[in-house]
Amino acid sequence: MGQSSRVHGEGTEPGAVPGVPGPGGPSEPGGADGREGQEGRRPGRGRRTLRWSATTLSVLILGTAGAGYLYYEHLNGNIHKGARSSGDSKARKAAPNAAGQTPLNILLIGSDSRNSDENVELGGARKDRGTPPRGDVQMLIHLAADRKSASVVSIPRDTRVDIPRCTDPETGRTYPPVNTIINASLARGGAGCTLATWQNLTGVYIDHWMTIDFAGVVKMADAIGGVEVCVEQNVWDRPLPGVPGGSGLKMRAGHHKVQGVQALQWLRTRHAWGSDPLRARAQHMYMNSMIRTLKAQNVFTDTGRLTDLAEAATRSLHVSEEIGTVKKLYDLGTQLKTVPTDRITMTTLPTVADPEDPNHLIAAGADADRVWDMLRDDVPFDGKGGKPGAGKPSEAAGKASGDPAAADGAIGVLVRNATRSSTLGPVGGRAAALARHLVDEGFTKAAADTSPATSEERTVVRYPSAELAGDAQRVAKSLGIPAGSVKRSADVSGVTVVVGADWRTGTAYPKQPSPKAGDLPGDADALNGSDAGKCMDVYAPYRW
Template sequence: MTRSNVQGKAPSDQETVPRTRRGSNTPVEPGEHGGRRLRGGSKTDRRRRRRRTLRWSATVLAVVILGTAGAGYLYIQHLNGNIRKGELLSGDSKAKKPTPNAAGQTPTNILLIGSDSRNSDEDVKLGGARQNRGTPPHADVQMLIHLSADRKSAAFVSIPRDTRVDIPRCKDPKTGHTYPPVNTLINASLGRGGPGCTVATWENLTKVYIDHWMMVDFAGVVNMADAIGGVDVCVKENVWDRPTPAQPGGSGLKLRAGTWNVQHEQALQWLRTRHAWGSDPLRAKAQHMYLNSMFRKLKEQNVFTDSGRLMDLAEAATKSLQVSQELGSVKQLYDLAMQLKSVPTNRITMTTMPWAPDPEAPKEHAVPDGANAERIWQMLRDDVPFDKNGKPAAENKKKPTAPAKTPSMPAGQLGVLVQNATGSSTESPVQLRAKDIANVLAQHGYARAAADTASTGLSESETLVRYPSADLEGDAQAVAKALGIPMSSVQKSTDVSGVTVVVGADWRTGTSYPKQSQPKDGDLPSNSDAINGADKSQCMPVYKPYQW
């Protein structure tokens, strides 16, 4: 704006134009209240104006911060309200928490469960089978996520849904109904006490302590896929998973050969497809390809620094997931996500539990593949990486052992019970095994050692020495030493009334306990179907009847 002329003359750069009070010809003196110098006023005036500006700016900033914080708090509370929670464990389990490493760290194990629940309109629409609405759900996808203690590697292990296992006694936390132990397909565990029963089933099978569970249904899978903008998958041939004269059902997945970005219902179809791949274990492999691709995409997008995408993902995740109670807040889920994000893709390994045909139904069901499955579980228990891409550990990876204790009584006075637990899902128990080991103990001076003839049907993958109370720990250690059993296999347990030797499937023959080799990094069984997270070359072959 141009100032008004004085006496018809425009002011020069050197001239000062006097201001007058409104309604008066008296000039306002510079520095007088209400006046100002054309060149900014005095230093005092400038300080006053600066203080007023700073006070105003601070006030506005405080309002913005408080408003944002308030909105953030309300949004976090909203997300927390989305999360559905349940009990971690609702069945009998003997798994023990792992001992911290030299740095005081422990691994984290999360059981991921994919439910076939059809208890909502959206689930029925996506999953079909309306006649099954309201029936107990099945855990059609079961995958253990193992984050190493140092958070530098991660392992994923799937168990095919048609695997026959022992499901322990479980109590439904919602209804209070108790289900007795049963030997049946592992996917039935979810309907016999909820996710906590599935956790107990895994812990009894693997002896791996599980810290958390997360469960997602049909609708949740679709919401998550949409939130990240779809996931890239690959098929070698044209695929159409549809009903055939020989096999009803099918997911409806229809793709031409090549790489495709699947989202919406198509993402769910990919994860549910079984017949077109040829088997349930191959479905697990397709799921592993999907997850690896998803992890790569999340890292490439850097979604954790994009507030818009992060909010979309947070909304979808909290609405889609049910979690165990101790994982039931946005902060805990975010912390877990950041730990997963920190793992390089070439340190992520997807596997399927080694399995064998079920002797009772070889064409339909599976059972754990004895020693090969046990190697996988041992690597998880010992926190041995599934890949070979890490730096060699400086510390000894042997299992930590308790300090040696002095026996409370002479060997000849100690009563020792020996149990036969040499049976497994693929092998029958070795007859008279408990009696044979009791005789070995007698030769070492344990005259009161005796076989347990009352217990039958026990099954343990590894031999253990159990004791009920601290005063018998030294006696249990002495028994283990006499038999050559490692001190790491000596365990306190409320399931025994005295020192008890449980002869497991790892000691089916001989009178000397066989030396167990420690697994090495990446030393996976050949039938674990391992896929590295950085491998972009994976592409699913299609079973001939479902090609088009």
């Protein structure tokens, strides 16, 4: 199981709203932006759980943004927009299935921005005002191509990953690639950099991002009108000797409806659950309960409720520019509303302790890869549906091109090493070895790209224009690479074999096992959206 150790040192910020445990805290030393630090030295770490509600609220607005039609232009004016991607990423949209459908992927980000009086008051840490925000809650919602299921993956904020080269679209500043914890990505080029980071990590093309801040969290917590949560034992998340801080959450064992301050306390609680992955579980419970609550109520026909929710959300919502109107958000919502709660599966990326820093995490090898494989192949997390081939590209996507291939010896081929993964370093000499193999096979113009190794989860063959499609497919066939992995791309100038992390040895592309519906690793901590019987276990020191 990939969980971090029991937590210590979470504190309450000066300047917090009375009665609301301040989610702020001292800046964290180290890391890309100077705010990464050891767990035992993080007295303000608990403040950032608040961003979880940003994630839930983003989902909420997707389901209820029809209220925007009541005063369309007003709400449109509330919405802030930004570039979809601001980082180096080569992920491509999935090919349509046999019915011509494609999945929809939305990245939800909770920001700890303190760039307004309201957010400073809620988040404390006045000294952080004006500093780039961090993305401490990050979650990918994958809506299946057939729109019958939704799979959700959270990544703990202290998971170390490769963040690509990013350029901030507002300042024009360019940040070099770095290997550090994922929450730093938001400060290195905005949400578009976080999106590019996720695409490189997962190999999944992400259609949109959405972020929300403290102020929106507070407004929406009240607008929802209460969400039911449950604890196994009496809980009191309070300061203890040697462990300052805590959210202040105090309730007796059993089911309770929380809203306002108490909802924020639930979402911020970390000490009483024991770790970041366990806090993610509590957040998933809250999110599923909220979705069930909204479906059970008359929200979608209650004009007053819809207006309140839409007003609160759009005032703090920041979205990628291609969905920057209420109409487009509403269209997304209509797709998400079709998924029944029992086909929604919340998970957390399997992780293990980072060998470079025990207070951080890294993706858990094969278990993490299986989660990403299921997303890339559009395989349901819940074990329902998932007919053979349902998540695979249509036959048309894998058919040979009508463009005839040139003679093998006349085809120029560049081989690029992209074998580095989120957990393994690159395989040295990989491009050269496969280029030599191609030459031996008659592709005498094959050559290795001598640039530094990059990272792609899956091997692909790319070509720049239609007249090279046949050549690319001929090269792929000679190496055993599936036709569905041959992609047209403006990022290459000729036929290019990009050797991914899935092909680290040998000269014949290994046959890839197809994941099955519901085949999640046990440490993904899956939670079904219809399961109302789950309760959080309280870490013993915080029971009363």
